[in-house]
Amino acid sequence: MCSMDKKTRRQQALIRFLEQYHYMSLEEIAQRFSVTTQTARRDIQDLEHAGKVRRLHGGATLSMSVDPLVYRARRVENAEAKEIIARLVAARIYDGATIFLDTGTTCEAIARALVGHKGLRVVTYSLRVANILSEGTDFTIAVPGGFVRQVDAGVFHQETAEFIRRFKFELAVIAVSGIDVAGDICDDDHAEVEAVQAAMQQAERTLLAVDTSKFGRRALVRLASLSDMDELICERMPDPPFDRLLREASLAIELGEPAPAGTAA
Numbered sequence: 001m002c003s004m005d006k007k008t009r010r011q012q013a014l015i016r017f018l019e020q021y022h023y024m025s026l027e028e029i030a031q032r033f034s035v036t037t038q039t040a041r042r043d044i045q046d047l048e049h050a051g052k053v054r055r056l057h058g059g060a061t062l063s064m065s066v067d068p069l070v071y072r073a074r075r076v077e078n079a080e081a082k083e084i085i086a087r088l089v090a091a092r093i094y095d096g097a098t099i100f101l102d103t104g105t106t107c108e109a110i111a112r113a114l115v116g117h118k119g120l121r122v123v124t125y126s127l128r129v130a131n132i133l134s135e136g137t138d139f140t141i142a143v144p145g146g147f148v149r150q151v152d153a154g155v156f157h158q159e160t161a162e163f164i165r166r167f168k169f170e171l172a173v174i175a176v177s178g179i180d181v182a183g184d185i186c187d188d189d190h191a192e193v194e195a196v197q198a199a200m201q202q203a204e205r206t207l208l209a210v211d212t213s214k215f216g217r218r219a220l221v222r223l224a225s226l227s228d229m230d231e232l233i234c235e236r237m238p239d240p241p242f243d244r245l246l247r248e249a250s251l252a253i254e255l256g257e258p259a260p261a262g263t264a265a
Contacts, residue, residue, distance in 0.1 A: 025059035055158035081211035081235035084256035086113040100199040106175040127153035161198040172203035178217035186219035
């Protein structure tokens with residue numbers, strides 16, 4: 001009984017550390033709690049089965065890094081801008097293309113805009129995106145196995161990134177939580193970043209689909225920089241200093257409304 005109590009206390013403490021640090025490696029967990037890496041791995045497995053953490057390569061992260069209330073707010077936040085972006089993205093994808101489509105409310109809008117296409121081959125880790133694309137289409141859709149994150153129906157497992165690396169994409173369409181003043185593109189979840197980075201490595205081109213509210217918004221985990229993108233689609237040119245950062249990044253830009261006079265797009 002004492003052993004079980006000690007194990008429970010250790011696992012509860014591990015969750016508190018993950019809430020603070022968001023990711024811990026097996027070695028860090030073992031050192032922090034003075035246990036073997038085998039015990040650390042069993043703790044992670046127990047907590048994953050309880051739906052509290054997700055295993056990543058060599059460590060663990062919380063199973064839900066995005067607050068449900070925040071995500072529900074995102075569904076209605078800038079909805080018109082997201083619909084504009086979705087139409088622009090869909091217009092750039094030709095029938096029969098092989099694409100990666102990220103998770104999130106913007107990519108759900110893009111999925112709805114793609115339903116009229118033919119013969120697309122799509123890899124996504126979003127069950128919502130997959131469900132939208134499966135209705136009334138002839139698409140081939142691939143999703144990884146794993147645990148479903150309730151807040152947005154994202155599917156994650158320690159092998160998610162490796163699953164994505166099995167494919168080659170003509171285009172990876174990504175959407176992120178924030179772009180900071182250093183030009184870094186960031187997201188809230190370590191596992192999402194790992195999955196998207198895998199898709200970018202396998203893609204001929206990477207398209208960043210974000211509305212202007214994401215510029216200047218801070219997020220936890222760095223994904224890439226603006227200069228790593230091939231193209232940006234946004235409803236309008238973001239305010240300074242991000243207009244300058246976009247010019248310096250030398251990526252193609254398509255806007256839902258004409259850029260201000262004197263602004264390169």
